Amino acid sequence: MSDLILQLKNASIFQGGSLVLSKINLEMNKGDFVYLIGKTGSGKSSFMKTLYGDLPLTEGEGNIVDFNLKTLKEKEIPFLRRKLGVVFQDFKLLPDRNITDNLLFVLKATGWKDKDKMNTRVTEVLTKVDMNTKGFKFPHEISGGEQQRVAIARALLNNPELILADEPTGNLDPQTSIEVMEVLQDLSKNGNTILMATHDYALLLKYPRKTLKCDDNQVYEVVQRKS
Numbered sequence: 246m247s248d249l250i251l252q253l254k255n256a257s258i259f260q261g262g263s264l265v266l267s268k269i270n271l272e273m274n275k276g277d278f279v280y281l282i283g284k285t286g287s288g289k290s291s292f293m294k295t296l297y298g299d300l301p302l303t304e305g306e307g308n309i310v311d312f313n314l315k316t317l318k319e320k321e322i323p324f325l326r327r328k329l330g331v332v333f334q335d336f337k338l339l340p341d342r343n344i345t346d347n348l349l350f351v352l353k354a355t356g357w358k359d360k361d362k363m364n365t366r367v368t369e370v371l372t373k374v375d376m377n378t379k380g381f382k383f384p385h386e387i388s389g390g391e392q393q394r395v396a397i398a399r400a401l402l403n404n405p406e407l408i409l410a411d412e413p414t415g416n417l418d419p420q421t422s423i424e425v426m427e428v429l430q431d432l433s434k435n436g437n438t439i440l441m442a443t444h445d446y447a448l449l450l451k452y453p454r455k456t457l458k459c460d461d462n463q464v465y466e467v468v469q470r471k472s
């Protein structure tokens with residue numbers, strides 16, 4: 246099996262007919278961690294949306310976890326999403342049920358049937374983010390950082406081949422951002438592949454990794470200087 250998880254060749258991204266990003270070229274292999282940075286409105290979210298099938302790719306080529314983004318059909322999108330773990334800035338937990346039920350809901354929706362296996366899987370992912378003792382709590386009863394850790398656990402449920410994190414620390418204070426970042430770093434050390442959009446430069450300095458910048462409709466690699 247190839248280690249290539251994501252490949253974009255001259256991929257251009259449009260919103261409402263306007264060019265947002267032109268001719269992106271990118272390869273990500275299993276285990277890579279890549280940052281996507283850029284000012285507000287520079288196209289980070291549009292880039293992410295294209296990768297999880299929310300925005301069609303109309304120009305250039307794109308392959309992600311064995312799906313062709315150019316020919317992706319509406320009915321294939323749920324199957325693409327099952328191979329991706331998507332984490333958003335605003336956590337997107339269901340407010341009307343506790344943490345365990347939030348995760349069980351996703352397992353049910355993605356075809357899991359065996360109750361014991363489902364409970365085991367929920368325990369496994371909550372343990373990875375150190376939230377296993379809080380499964381009975383409702384989202385409003387835990388902090389923002391804890392909610393984001395649960396959202397990461399939810400993204401891990403189906404063993405995704407690629408984690409797409411769109412400003413995962415955008416709503417968190419600096420200390421809590423570091424706690425969430427430590428979780429992502431641990432996942433990366435354990436072989437997970439992660440693309441993270443952020444505008445938090447403090448995190449880039451603390452955890453230097455390959456960095457792509459969206460600016461002036463282009464995406465280019467930024468080389469961080471070691472001080």
Ligand SMILES: Nc1ncnc2c1ncn2[C@@H]1O[C@H](COP(=O)(O)OP(=O)(O)OP(=O)(O)O)[C@@H](O)[C@H]1O
Pocket residue numbers: 260261265283284285286287288289290291292
């Ligand atoms: N649904 C839409 N229809 C039309 N234009 C859009 C739409 N969504 C975003 N845009 C435009 O596309 C450009 C890129 O927006 P995008 O949200 O991808 O940027 P971003 O870098 O993620 O910004 P932010 O950090 O604020 O989320 C902006 O000019 C924005 O106004």
